[in-house]
Amino acid sequence: MAAPFLEVENLCKHFGELRAVDGASFHVGQDEMVGLIGPNGAGKTTLMRLITGILKPTSGTVRFKGEDITGQDTAKIVNKGIAPTFQVVKPFRHLPVGANVMVSCLCPRAKRRGDWVKTVELRARDALEFCGIADLALEPASVVSHGDLKRLEVARAIATEPELLLLDEPFGGLSPAETELMGKFLRRLHRGGRFGRLHSEGPAMVIVEHKLSDLMKIVDRVIVLSFGQIIVEGTPDEVVRNKEVIEAYIGKEVSSLVS
Amino acid sequence: MVEAILINGLVLGGMYAVLAVGFALVFGVAKILNMAHTAFYMVGAYLILIMSIMLGFPSLPSIVLAIAIMGITGRVIYKLFLDRVKEHPVAVMIISVGVAILFQEVLLIGFGGHFRGIDPFIHGFVEIGGIRAAYQQVIAIVTSLLALVAIRLLLSKTQVGNAIRAVAEDREIANVMGIDVSRICVITMGISAVLAAVAGAVVAPVFMVHPLMWLHPLTIVLAAVVLGGLGSIKGSILGAFILGFAETAVIFLVPMGAFLRGAVGLSVMVVVLLLRPEGLFGVVFEEERL
Numbered sequence: 170m171a172a173p174f175l176e177v178e179n180l181c182k183h184f185g186e187l188r189a190v191d192g193a194s195f196h197v198g199q200d201e202m203v204g205l206i207g208p209n210g211a212g213k214t215t216l217m218r219l220i221t222g223i224l225k226p227t228s229g230t231v232r233f234k235g236e237d238i239t240g241q242d243t244a245k246i247v248n249k250g251i252a253p254t255f256q257v258v259k260p261f262r263h264l265p266v267g268a269n270v271m272v273s274c275l276c277p278r279a280k281r282r283g284d285w286v287k288t289v290e291l292r293a294r295d296a297l298e299f300c301g302i303a304d305l306a307l308e309p310a311s312v313v314s315h316g317d318l319k320r321l322e323v324a325r326a327i328a329t330e331p332e333l334l335l336l337d338e339p340f341g342g343l344s345p346a347e348t349e350l351m352g353k354f355l356r357r358l359h360r361g362g363r364f365g366r367l368h369s370e371g372p373a374m375v376i377v378e379h380k381l382s383d384l385m386k387i388v389d390r391v392i393v394l395s396f397g398q399i400i401v402e403g404t405p406d407e408v409v410r411n412k413e414v415i416e417a418y419i420g421k422e423v424s425s426l427v428s
Numbered sequence: 429m430v431e432a433i434l435i436n437g438l439v440l441g442g443m444y445a446v447l448a449v450g451f452a453l454v455f456g457v458a459k460i461l462n463m464a465h466t467a468f469y470m471v472g473a474y475l476i477l478i479m480s481i482m483l484g485f486p487s488l489p490s491i492v493l494a495i496a497i498m499g500i501t502g503r504v505i506y507k508l509f510l511d512r513v514k515e516h517p518v519a520v521m522i523i524s525v526g527v528a529i530l531f532q533e534v535l536l537i538g539f540g541g542h543f544r545g546i547d548p549f550i551h552g553f554v555e556i557g558g559i560r561a562a563y564q565q566v567i568a569i570v571t572s573l574l575a576l577v578a579i580r581l582l583l584s585k586t587q588v589g590n591a592i593r594a595v596a597e598d599r600e601i602a603n604v605m606g607i608d609v610s611r612i613c614v615i616t617m618g619i620s621a622v623l624a625a626v627a628g629a630v631v632a633p634v635f636m637v638h639p640l641m642w643l644h645p646l647t648i649v650l651a652a653v654v655l656g657g658l659g660s661i662k663g664s665i666l667g668a669f670i671l672g673f674a675e676t677a678v679i680f681l682v683p684m685g686a687f688l689r690g691a692v693g694l695s696v697m698v699v700v701l702l703l704r705p706e707g708l709f710g711v712v713f714e715e716e717r718l
Contacts, residue, residue, distance in 0.1 A: 221604070244604075244607060244608050247606035252606075259598065259601050261597040261601065264593060268590055268594075271587075272590055272591060272605050272607065275587050275590060275607060276606025278606055286585060325605060329605065
């Protein structure tokens with residue numbers, strides 16, 4: 170059997186006494202869209218940061234396409250094909266939206282030898298167009314609305330031509346209409362294809378999200394994290410009916426979903 | 429008198445601006461205060477002296493060669509000394525001062541403390557609108573302005589410029605987007621050393637070359653960067669020209685003014701820090717990031 174696409178094994182991160190991530194093991198297939206949920210403080214964001222190398226794990230391993238990438242430098246990991254987005258949007262506020270995406274196009278992975286600036290600009294524009302914010306390309310990122318910044322985050326991530334996207338609350342702070350749009354757009358991205366000059370293989374995705382009803386509509390599989398440990402793994406339907414999950418979540422959101 | 433102040437102010441201001449831009453660039457991108465920056469300028473001037481006077485190369489090739497050598501030297505110095513301690517600002521300052529003194533001592537041993545002159549590349553004067561200026565001064569002004577335009581184009585129009593701006597704004601996010609931050613820092617340091625060498629090439633024939641010539645521009649560059657606002661390139665260019673003109677005006681208008689030129693930069697720095705610590709274009713508090 171071929172090595173799994175992303176394989177996380179016994180990953181631990183301790184901050185002093187606090188065990189933010191405590192022995193998490195899971196895997197993600199090459200054509201999967203996986204939801205990562207859990208109550209506040211369950212360690213979801215920490216887990217994402219461990220995978221991308223922003224935080225160094227206390228113990229455990231992360232393997233991507235069979236290669237051990239545990240604790241490597243973030244830029245290196247990004248160039249291997251994992252692209253993260255953040256819960257709190259962090260654009261380069263002084264650069265225009267277009268230039269923000271161009272920076273991603275410059276990473277060694279996405280860069281083609283002998284590319285002119287114009288070509289890079291066009292590729293960045295395609296990423297923006299795909300996310301539906303091409304009209305904002307010349308605006309400085311500091312004046313763009315929150316919803317559009319969320320899409321900019323994704324545009325920046327896909328401009329590195331990733332094989333695995335780690336999305337941290339892509340729906341956070343979006344209106345219901347925007348959320349639906351973003352959900353559809355992620356689904357479309359996952360199907361893959363060609364978008365102008367950007368080639369997408371249909372990246373695998375791990376999505377951390379609190380808006381469960383919207384998340385369940387788009388993912389294939391859900392992993393539930395609580396106090397740094399994985400308590401349940403399964404299809405959206407199974408997870409929603411699971412007693413442990415309902416307990417972990419106070420039950421409100423999940424039971425409303427069941428009905 | 430007025431035209432003399434104008435011409436000399438432009439020559440000095442242009443040279444300070446080229447130096448200040450390089451200094452501000454490295455500060456903005458690599459977050460290090462490179463006190464050896466003006467030593468690069470001095471070494472650049474000496475390289476031109478060695479090649480054009482001692483080895484007898486023609487002027488233009490020796491300038492190009494000197495600039496290229498300095499570009500490499502800047503990168504080597506960064507890799508060798510500064511990269512390892514870049515997390516500790518004080519260590520960076522001490523080491524870079526050390527590097528500058530090292531250059532100074534080597535030059536003192538090699539050439540002695542004499543003031544040396546380099547022949548102007550073109551002799552003679554030109555009259556523009558009734559103002560007489562030496563060709564060499566015109567060349568100095570034009571070259572400085574060209575260097576400033578070139579760096580502006582490099583930052584705004586090229587791929588590497590885009591990456592440099594991104595790293596200057598937020599190195600962590602640039603890293604997350606797959607940019608090799610330390611490589612960009614090395615490149616920036618090279619660009620900055622090239623700018624310093626250009627400044628050296630520009631003034632070597634106008635002023636004297638001597639092993640302590642890095643000290644005075646260093647205070648001016650620090651003052652210009654503080655005046656313009658730390659990290660703002662636009663601000664440092666403006667600050668450099670203001671200081672260039674202020675210095676020239678003091679030399680020409682104040683009796684015994686030439687002795688006071690060193691005080692100009694420092695006084696401006698003190699006043700700015702007292703009245704407007706963020707400088708002309710600086711930001712007082714960077715927006716809090718989460």
